[in-house]
Amino acid sequence: MDGKLFDQVIYILIEPRSNYSYLRPNLVDKCGLSKELLAKSWLVYFSIGTKKQVHHWVRACAFVLNGICLP
Numbered sequence: 713m714d715g716k717l718f719d720q721v722i723y724i725l726i727e728p729r730s731n732y733s734y735l736r737p738n739l740v741d742k743c744g745l746s747k748e749l750l751a752k753s754w755l756v757y758f759s760i761g762t763k764k765q766v767h768h769w770v771r772a773c774a775f776v777l778n779g780i781c782l783p
Contacts, residue, residue, distance in 0.1 A: 715775050715776055715777040715778075716775060716776040717735075717739065717743055717773070717775045717776075718743045718744075720739075720742065720743055722739060722775070732769075733773070733775075734756065734764075734766075735770065735773070737768075740768075740770060745770045745773060746770065746771075747768040747769065747770050748768060748769055748770075748771060749767065749768055750766065750767060750768060750769055753765050753766060753767045754766040
């Protein structure tokens with residue numbers, strides 16, 4: 713699904729039953745988002761069968777999906 717983050721067109725993967733939204737690290741850097749180091753890294757499992765170790769997080773990041781701003 714297409715969306716926007718700081719006027720940058722992005723593709724959004726909707727992850728059912730997810731508590732958080734996940735952004736590619738290069739997108740975080742490209743948009744100049746402030747990221748924080750986690751005290752303990754998380755291992756995230758995606759429904760497509762892949763997993764990713766997460767070391768940083770962005771505290772708040774709103775994006776636009778189908779014209780609606782989501783926090």
